[in-house]
Amino acid sequence: MTSDDSAHINWQADATGAATVYCIGAWTVRGVQQLGAQLDNMVWPPAQQVVLDGAGISTLDTSGAWLLHRTVRMLQQSGKDVRMQGLQPAFDSLLQLVAARTVSAGYEAPARKGMLERLGRLSWEWLQDMVGMFAFVGESASVLLHSLLRPSRLRWRPILYNLQTAGFEALPITGLLSFLMGVVIAYQGADQLQRFGANIYVADMVGFTMLRELSPMLTAIIVAGRSGSAYAAQIGTMKVTEEIDALRTIGIVPYELLVLPKMLALMIALPLLTVFSDIAGVFGGMIMASSKLNISYDVFIDRIGDAINLSSFLTGVVKAPVFAVIIATVGCFQGFKVSGSADSVGRQTTLSVVHSIFLVIVADALFSLVFNWLKI
Amino acid sequence: MIMHTQAHGEAVIDIRNLHTSYGVAVVHEDVSLSVHKGETFALVGGSGCGKSTLLRAIIMLLRPSSGSIKVFGQEVIGLNDEQGLPLRRRWGVMFERGALFSALTVAENVAMVLKEHTQLSPRLVNEVVALKIALTGLPASAANKYPSELSGGMRKRAALARAIALDPELLFLDEPTAGLDPFSASSIDELVQSLHHALGLTIMMVTHDLDSLWRVANRVGVLDGGRILGVGTMEELAQAEHPVIREYFYGPRGRAAQEQTWKKK
Numbered sequence: 149m150t151s152d153d154s155a156h157i158n159w160q161a162d163a164t165g166a167a168t169v170y171c172i173g174a175w176t177v178r179g180v181q182q183l184g185a186q187l188d189n190m191v192w193p194p195a196q197q198v199v200l201d202g203a204g205i206s207t208l209d210t211s212g213a214w215l216l217h218r219t220v221r222m223l224q225q226s227g228k229d230v231r232m233q234g235l236q237p238a239f240d241s242l243l244q245l246v247a248a249r250t251v252s253a254g255y256e257a258p259a260r261k262g263m264l265e266r267l268g269r270l271s272w273e274w275l276q277d278m279v280g281m282f283a284f285v286g287e288s289a290s291v292l293l294h295s296l297l298r299p300s301r302l303r304w305r306p307i308l309y310n311l312q313t314a315g316f317e318a319l320p321i322t323g324l325l326s327f328l329m330g331v332v333i334a335y336q337g338a339d340q341l342q343r344f345g346a347n348i349y350v351a352d353m354v355g356f357t358m359l360r361e362l363s364p365m366l367t368a369i370i371v372a373g374r375s376g377s378a379y380a381a382q383i384g385t386m387k388v389t390e391e392i393d394a395l396r397t398i399g400i401v402p403y404e405l406l407v408l409p410k411m412l413a414l415m416i417a418l419p420l421l422t423v424f425s426d427i428a429g430v431f432g433g434m435i436m437a438s439s440k441l442n443i444s445y446d447v448f449i450d451r452i453g454d455a456i457n458l459s460s461f462l463t464g465v466v467k468a469p470v471f472a473v474i475i476a477t478v479g480c481f482q483g484f485k486v487s488g489s490a491d492s493v494g495r496q497t498t499l500s501v502v503h504s505i506f507l508v509i510v511a512d513a514l515f516s517l518v519f520n521w522l523k524i
Numbered sequence: 525m526i527m528h529t530q531a532h533g534e535a536v537i538d539i540r541n542l543h544t545s546y547g548v549a550v551v552h553e554d555v556s557l558s559v560h561k562g563e564t565f566a567l568v569g570g571s572g573c574g575k576s577t578l579l580r581a582i583i584m585l586l587r588p589s590s591g592s593i594k595v596f597g598q599e600v601i602g603l604n605d606e607q608g609l610p611l612r613r614r615w616g617v618m619f620e621r622g623a624l625f626s627a628l629t630v631a632e633n634v635a636m637v638l639k640e641h642t643q644l645s646p647r648l649v650n651e652v653v654a655l656k657i658a659l660t661g662l663p664a665s666a667a668n669k670y671p672s673e674l675s676g677g678m679r680k681r682a683a684l685a686r687a688i689a690l691d692p693e694l695l696f697l698d699e700p701t702a703g704l705d706p707f708s709a710s711s712i713d714e715l716v717q718s719l720h721h722a723l724g725l726t727i728m729m730v731t732h733d734l735d736s737l738w739r740v741a742n743r744v745g746v747l748d749g750g751r752i753l754g755v756g757t758m759e760e761l762a763q764a765e766h767p768v769i770r771e772y773f774y775g776p777r778g779r780a781a782q783e784q785t786w787k788k789k
Binding site: 176177178180181184185188209210211214215218238241242245246249250258487488489490491492 | 648651655659672
């Protein structure tokens with residue numbers, strides 16, 4: 149629209165004391181941009197009799213019709229006698245439609261909640277979340293127990309499928325990151341150990357940190373990011389498309405089909421991935437040791453064999469199934485919490501990763517305490 | 525929008541020799557069609573005959589293999605998003621399942637279009653949003669609800685409110701009455717009719733609803749197997765000899781809808 153064509157309004161008082169208001173231009177959603185402001189600051193004629201002349205309106209749409217209707221209503225409410233004239237018949241019927249459909253002027257956006265109310269709601273949501281999480285764990289456990297009592301009812305195909313996607317397909321990324329982690333530890337340790345002439349202890353260092361702490365944790369974090377989020381997104385999307393409800397009506401317990409195979413598969417996959425990560429990490433350390441500290445491979449491997457005993461290996465691997473349960477539970481739980489919208493899927497997926505990594509680290513700290521107490 | 529300067533009867537949509545195919549699957553074979561200014565044109569046909577695909581091709585969501593589609597006299601095939609923007613502002617689209625933004629309330633869904641394309645004051649935006657919501661027959665209380673809190677019929681109305689937010693000259697409706705109860709369906713029909721009369725819109729709709737066809741459509745095009753079998757008013761098509769068209773209009777449901785309309789007339 150050109151600026152000449154934009155909607156405007158002006159008025160003239162005549163000798164008899166009546167006033168004529170001329171509406172001119174394109175009263176359309178694009179033409180009324182200044183008109184809104186003009187109307188807000190308008191000084192209306194003092195006359196009792198007002199005639200609205202619409203002959204100058206070249207185009208009218210609902211937005212323009214609304215402004216016209218609003219103006220007429222405002223003038224009437226201030227006690228004036230308003231009459232329309234000159235409006236084209238088509239425009240007039242549009243005006244009638246708008247007038248008939250208008251119930252209220254504008255909608256009220258909901259008021260912003262106060263600080264205290266938001267705090268209260270947040271706490272209440274957290275509390276409900278906790279209760280929901282416990283209920284979810286309980287229900288999953290009961291389904292797990294049922295299935296374990298009757299192994300023939302276990303769904304092997306989804307378990308194997310999840311084993312492949314969450315376990316086998318995670319091998320490259322887990323291997324690469326663990327290898328790099330081993331390299332970094334050996335590199336950082338080399339400087340310190342060289343000062344004491346204790347070069348050979350680099351094997352102890354890499355072995356202990358990887359096997360006991362880093363491998364299980366690193367693997368769990370990778371799997372939480374790769375698979376935990378996928379679980380939340382998959383179940384969440386199924387919730388949105390009512391597939392979960394469909395499963396229930398067909399008589400399949402959603403937990404049995406969606407949660408159990410994921411949890412069992414992760415409980416198998418995560419310890420295996422951890423062992424793989426152990427190997428890759430130690431291998432990384434070995435390469436670094438040979439290039440930076442001139443420790444040959446066979447010397448390094450000899451030393452590893454002496455330094456690392458079975459319990460160090462087991463303390464690492466035993467954590468993995470626990471981490472697996474945490475990741476699968478949190479991922480699936482967040483998926484089931486999705487409500488209705490695409491936005492909600494995104495939010496719960498993010499939460500699933502954040503919560504599972506948080507809980508994995510907390511669980512790792514608890515393990516350290518317990519192992520320390522047991523003197524393992 | 526009513527433009528009294530323009531002559532009646534010019535083609536708003538003009539499709540010539542359109543071919544669409546996905547790999548080996550041919551969706552449209554030599555489709556030619558035109559929709560005139562100010563009319564309500566309905567596209568009908570069995571499921572999977574390519575009606576919705578044709579609609580998607582016209583609104584530039586899908587690129588046909590060959591042919592020409594002119595909307596408001598401008599070729600749309602091959603336009604990029606930037607070039608297509610002026611055209612897109614002149615039409616509104618209502619999708620079959622609403623396609624409302626689920627993270628926004630109904631009012632925000634409508635307001636988003638206005639805020640994106642106009643510089644109206646916040647007060648005026650609010651008022652226009654309330655008006656559009658009222659025009660589609662939604663209660664004012666629906667404005668602050670999220671799409672997931674609405675019933676199917678209300679969601680369609682909200683989608684229609686968003687489609688007419690900018691007062692488009694051309695409105696595309698994909699299955700406006702599908703999945704609605706008869707009462708909601710006929711009130712959507714009435715709504716479309718009253719908008720058509722009051723705003724002088726050109727409407728192109730895809731529908732299965734025979735009642736809607738008799739009540740709302742000025743002209744109807746029958747699409748089958750990727751070809752246009754016939755175009756005309758419902759009365760003309762009802763006289764057509766083609767077996768598919770006859771089956772469509774003289775099947776049990778077609779007859780019932782036709783009788784009902786004649787009784788009303």
